[in-house]
Amino acid sequence: MRYYWKKAKGLRRKKKCPKMRKKRQKSLMGHKKDAWREFSRYIRLRDCFDNTEHAFCFTCRKPYHYKDMQAGHYIHDLNSTYFNPMNVHAQCVRCNYFLNGNGKVYRKHMVDTYGRKAVDKLERSAKAGKKFTKGELIRLKKRYKRLIPKLKDRYYGRTTQIGFD
Ligand SMILES: [Zn+2]
Numbered sequence: 001m002r003y004y005w006k007k008a009k010g011l012r013r014k015k016k017c018p019k020m021r022k023k024r025q026k027s028l029m030g031h032k033k034d035a036w037r038e039f040s041r042y043i044r045l046r047d048c049f050d051n052t053e054h055a056f057c058f059t060c061r062k063p064y065h066y067k068d069m070q071a072g073h074y075i076h077d078l079n080s081t082y083f084n085p086m087n088v089h090a091q092c093v094r095c096n097y098f099l100n101g102n103g104k105v106y107r108k109h110m111v112d113t114y115g116r117k118a119v120d121k122l123e124r125s126a127k128a129g130k131k132f133t134k135g136e137l138i139r140l141k142k143r144y145k146r147l148i149p150k151l152k153d154r155y156y157g158r159t160t161q162i163g164f165d
Contacts (some may be wrong), residue, residue, distance in 0.1 A: 008106060031137035038144040040071035045089055045151045047090035058089035058109055059102040072096035074106050075123065078128035084138055086114065 027033075042135070044066040047055040052062045058072065070092030081087040095102040110119045132140075 017031055022139075028132075028134060029132050030134065030136070031141070035083065035141040035144070037090070037139045038141050038148070042144040042148050042151065043071040043085065043088050044069050044090045045148060046085070055090040057092040057158055058090040059091060059099075059105040061091050062092060064090075064092050066090060068093070070096040072106075074101070074110055075101075075126045076101065079132060081122065081126045082132075084122070084125075086118070 019023050044055060045053075046056070048066055049055065049063075053066050055069060056063050057069065067093055069090045071088050074087050074089075075081050091102070095105075107119070110122075112119065113125075
């Protein structure tokens with residue numbers, strides 16, 4: 001009796017183990033999503049003005065609550081600039097999603113904010129390409145998670161300092 005019980009228990013364990021191990025391992029994409037969640041919140045809060053939780057859309061300049069906004073890229077899809085704070089700004093859903101980033105206006109406002117030289121440099125750096133490692137993504141997530149409470153105290157909005165038309 002005892003032998004069979006042990007055997008059965010052993011089998012159960014064998015079956016359970018691979019599943020449990022699978023659950024614990026997060027894919028690179030999963031780590032990227034985690035890092036992006038924190039980074040996106042950081043960007044949208046960074047762009048808030050005065051003592052509010054509202055930010056102007058970087059391209060159409062309309063104000064929205066940061067939770068209704070998205071963090072929109074100037075240069076899309078390339079890993080090297082994916083988590084570059086200069087490449088990402090708070091954007092409304094219309095500009096980021098429906099107008100696909102509103103690229104022409106985005107470039108104009110990038111040049112107004114950072115200057116042509118800096119924008120050219122960013123564009124050049126994007127061409128280099130990069131693949132993030134798991135460790136880098138975890139560090140990015142931690143860094144922006146740590147920075148968010150500091151932002152909330154200060155509420156500085158760099159985009160508001162350059163003035164609006
Ligand atoms: Zn907009």
